[in-house]
Amino acid sequence: MSQDFKNNIDKAATYLARFKQNTLGHYINGEWTLGSEGETFDNGSPVNGESLGKVVKASVVDVDAACKAAAKAQKEWAAMSGAKRKTILHKLADKIEARAEEIALVESSDCGQPLRFMRQAAVRGAANFRFFADKAPEARNGLALQQEEHTNFTVKSPIGPVGVITPWNTPFMLSTWKIAPALASGCTVVHKPAEFSPLSAAILAECADEAGLPPGVWNMINGFGEVAGKELTQHPDIKAIAFVGETVTGSMIQKQAADTLKRAHFELGGKNPVIVFDDADFDRALDAVVFMIYSLNGQRCTSSSRLLIQTGIKDRFLAALKARVENLKVGHPLDPATEVGPLVHTTHYEKVLSYVDAAIEDGATVAVGGKRITDLGNGNYLTPTLFTNADNTMRIAREEIFGPVLTAIEFETEEDAVTIANDTNYGLAAYIWTSNTGRSMRMAHSVESGMVWVNSENNRNLPSPFGGVKMSGIGRDGGDWSFDFYMETKNVCIAFDTHRVPVLGRE
Structure with a gap:
C-alpha cells in the first residue's frame, strides 16, 4: 500500500x-x-x-x-x-x-x-x-x-x-x-x-x-x-x-x-454510440473510447457503451482496445492508482454480471473480462469487459448495462452507422470520430440524440443544453x-x- x-x-x-x-x-x-x-x-x-x-x-x-x-x-x-x-x-x-x-x-x-x-x-x-x-x-x-x-x-x-x-x-x-x-x-x-x-x-x-x-x-x-x-x-x-x-x-x-x-x-438512460470511421485519428479515438466507458466505473449516463467500428479499421482498433482494457487497473477506490473501482451495490453488481451470460447466449464473444474479482475482498469488483462479434439485435447492444462494459459492432458505410446508431429506444449522447468535416456535419444532423460530440470525449460546457x-x-x-x-x-x-x-x- x-x-x-x-x-x-x-x-x-x-x-x-x-x-x-x-x-x-x-x-x-x-x-x-x-x-x-x-x-x-x-x-x-x-x-x-x-x-x-x-x-x-x-x-x-x-x-x-x-x-x-x-x-x-x-x-x-x-x-x-x-x-x-x-x-x-x-x-x-x-x-x-x-x-x-x-x-x-x-x-x-x-x-x-x-x-x-x-x-x-x-x-x-x-x-x-x-x-x-x-x-x-x-x-x-x-x-x-x-x-x-x-x-x-x-x-x-x-x-x-x-x-x-x-x-x-x-x-x-x-x-x-x-x-x-x-x-x-x-x-x-x-x-x-x-x-x-x-x-x-x-x-x-x-x-x-x-x-x-x-x-x-x-x-x-x-x-x-x-x-x-x-x-x-x-x-x-x-x-x-x-x-x-x-x-x-x-x-x-x-x-x-x-x-x-x-x-x-x-x-x-442511454445506450450511447461512439462511431469510429476508418479515417479517424487512431490514438485519440482509442483514448476517448476507453475513457468514456471505463471511467467512473461505466456508471455514467453519457458513457459510450456501443462502439460502432468501421470495417477497414476494425481488426487493428479492436486489438489495441483489447490490450488497453486488459491493462486497466481495478482496485480500491481510494487507491490513487485505481482506474476502475467496485460497483455501487450488490444488486447492481449482479445485474451487470448477468449480461455476460446474455452476451454468450446471443452469440457475442467475451473478448476481455466479464468475471468477478475475489482477491480484493468482499467488494463489488469485476474485470472491465469488452464484447466483440456483436450486432445491434443483442441484449448487450440494446439494454443499458451501466457498468464498465463495452459492446463492439462492425459497420461498413456511413449509412450503416446512422442506421445502427439510431436503432435504439434511447437518444442521450453520441460521439463521432472522423477527419472528414462534411461527414461529421452529416452525422451530427442524422444521429438521433440530444447531444453529439465530434472528435471529442464528453466535454462539459455549462451554458450549453444538456439532455x-x-x-x-x-x-x-x-x-x-x-x-x-x-x-x-x-x-x-x-x-x-x-x-x-x-x-x-x-x-
Missing part, C-alpha cells in the same frame, strides 16, 4: 466515523431530524460490504413536512433580490470548496467511484453554484416583442417548490447541477438523494445551512422511491420534479405526477435552459391607445 493510499484510507475513516456512529436523518426546515417513525436502513459499502451507518427512511409524514416547509419558505425566497441570492449561493460554493477533500473521500467510499474522478466532484459542484449564482440577478429577464400599436414583454417568476431526485453514480455533482439553478431562479427545494449513496447529500445540506439559506429553502429527505419518492412526486405543494435516473423510474414518476400536473424534467431525446429524457439543463424549467414565463401586452377597440352593443 502506497503512502498516499494509506493517507486516503485514514482520512476517509475520520470523515466516515460520524456516519457510522450516528444515524443519518433528514434536513427539514433548517433542522436535522430522525423523522416521525425512525425506521432505518443500512448503507453498505461497495468496497467490502461493511456498514457505513444507518439512514432514516422518510415516511409520508416526513415528506409532507419537507414539502410544507419548502412551500412556506417559497414566498420569501422568491421575493429576495437576485443579487442577494447570488451572494448566498457564492457563499455556498465557498463552503463546498472548503470541504472538497472530505466530499471526495466520502463519496468514493459511498459509491465506489475511484478517487481520481471524485476529486473533481466538489470543484464541479462549486462551479455549478457559481455559474448559476452569477445568472440569478438576470433570471427574471424576458423579451421585448414589438407590434405597430402594442408592445409585448415577457417576465419570469419561479415556478415554486421543486422536488429534486438524484442518482447514485456521481451523486454530489449531479445534485448541484439540479439544485443550483432551482435556487438561483427563486425556487425552494426538497431533495431526495439515491438510497445507495446518501452521504454526500448530507454534506451538501450542511453547506447550505452554513451558507445562510433561510429555513425551508433547502430540505433533504432520505429513503426509497416506493414511499419517499412517490409522496414527493404526488405532493400538491411541489410544482415541478427534476429527476436523474433510470427510464423505467422516470416513466413511473410521470404517472405519479399526472394528477397534480407537475412540470417534469427527466435525464434518463436527451426519445426514452433518454425530457427537457434540457444548462444555461438559460435550466431557468426555462424552474420558472414560469408571463406575457404582458400594453397598448399605445391608438388601435381600434372592437365595439358590441353600442347604440
